[in-house]
């Protein structure tokens with residue numbers, strides 16, 4: 001157990017854990033060891049005896065002798081201060097540090113630093129305390145024994161400690177490589193991940209479940225006309241283990257659009273039977289779709305009800321699965337030990353919490369118990385990030401899709417527009433649908449693309465069945481519904497991110513594609529070809545050479561795209577929109593460090 005002063009010291013230095021302090025390496029090292037030989041152009045610490053001093057305008061020049069060489073060294077101080085006059089007097093000896101240059105036939109040392117104590121390698125930190133105070137704290141706390149006490153293995157601990165207290169060999173390598181070596185970097189990453197898991201793991205609160213749900217998904221699974229994918233089965237198995245436990249589940253299931261999350265939702269509802277489950281979706285169209293699918297696929301004994309603002313179906317009080325929009329939050333919900341939220345990122349934390357309270361309000365006797373909570377997300381995140389987040393919530397990734405979509409992606413500019421129109425004509429005449437997405441534009445902005453308003457007349461003059469919906473459109477759901485039933489071309493802003501199903505949609509055109517984040521592009525492209533139709537995605541841009549768009553065109557895997565997104569963000573490609581995770585790591589790279597993070601998680605879990 002760390003002593004009190006241990007924690008106080010950490011806090012004083014501005015850190016909340018020892019591992020955090022350990023991964024904040026010195027930003028440089030001051031080497032005050034006396035040089036044993038001189039080489040031009042390198043920094044040295046030398047002993048110098050002043051022989052002669054001359055004051056020139058704006059300059060003090062002293063000639064000095066050093067035991068290291070026969071030739072005298074000329075020391076030049078530009079803009080000398082009064083204390084320089086006191087320092088450089090014939091006969092005085094000093095330890096001086098600076099770079100040795102050649103000046104004509106002489107050796108020169110310009111503006112050297114006087115060193116009071118020699119013989120050390122002194123780490124320099126970026127710190128809020130005084131260097132020496134900070135250094136002393138690090139010296140006393142960052143030790144192999146202490147780091148091992150925090151869960152690091154001896155090898156990694158030693159590598160990190162060495163970077164705080166380097167020896168000659170280490171420093172030489174550091175200088176040669178311009179930084180710490182790969183093994184040390186690995187140790188630092190591991191320590192950073194371990195710190196993250198230890199911290200969040202401590203924060204995670206586990207509640208008892210309001211009910212143990214140990215039904216079987218079998219009656220549902222065996223009625224399906226297709227085999228579930230391995231990833232679907234794995235997700236269902238994870239949920240089965242959750243629901244049959246004593247602890248309230250907190251799990252996020254992340255799967256690309258079309259990865260078959262609905263089947264996982266329905267399997268969970270079946271396992272909850274005869275208890276109730278509530279499923280919340282962000283729009284009434286989605287809620288209705290889920291309701292229809294539930295009725296189609298669930299075994300007959302599972303009663304389903306629908307609750308949206310405009311429509312209700314089934315009997316909510318007796319249903320086993322209640323599907324609805326946020327309208328659910330304003331109803332007198334029966335108690336339900338399982339809550340599921342689809343497209344969870346569309347809801348605020350408050351709404352999710354409210355739902356949780358609503359379905360457990362009648363349980364004053366066990367206030368602490370909570371329902372099982374499953375969230376479904378169609379925003380793929382890099383595996384590594386998923387693992388990092390798993391410190392607070394269990395995460396299951398569904399990385400494969402039941403059928404591989406056949407979508408070809410093309411980057412086109414004005415020169416390809418006529419051909420694009422021809423393609424749209426062919427598709428619509430064959431009874432398929434086309435979606436054209438326009439960027440959201442502020443009135444004052446000039447981005448070089450037509451706005452949706454400016455384009456509407458163009459499309460309507462050339463095609464029938466053109467429907468239009470804007471972001472702020474109140475009738476958005478109605479327009480989408482009408483388009484789904486009988487439309488040919490839908491003009492929209494990016495708002496239609498939610499996974500409504502448009503089975504006849506074969507083509508999407510994204511105007512000004514380079515302005516959008518890869519995650520958004522991926523969501524949009526995922527609209528087409530949802531039922532195995534041959535799909536087309538056209539990225540309309542003035543910047544056809546755009547590297548980000550080109551890599552996007554090459555892959556369809558959402559998890560791969562999440563990785564790419566990260567890579568391009570890091571390389572400074574400007575993107576609109578927010579970072580998925582606000583957290584910044586010093587050493588860890590969410591795109592690359594999967595293995596390290598996995599190992600650190602195992603260590604944190606004591607495995």
Ligand code: ADP
Nearest residue numbers: 226227228229256257258259260261262263402
């Ligand atoms: P998501 O919600 O993850 O975007 P859905 O659950 O809507 O995806 O599934 C997309 C489509 O794939 C649906 O038509 C669904 O019936 C179908 N589907 C789901 N799982 C399978 C499977 N294992 N094999 C074949 N088709 C599947």
Ligand code: MG
Nearest residue numbers: 261262342499
């Ligand atoms: Mg879905």
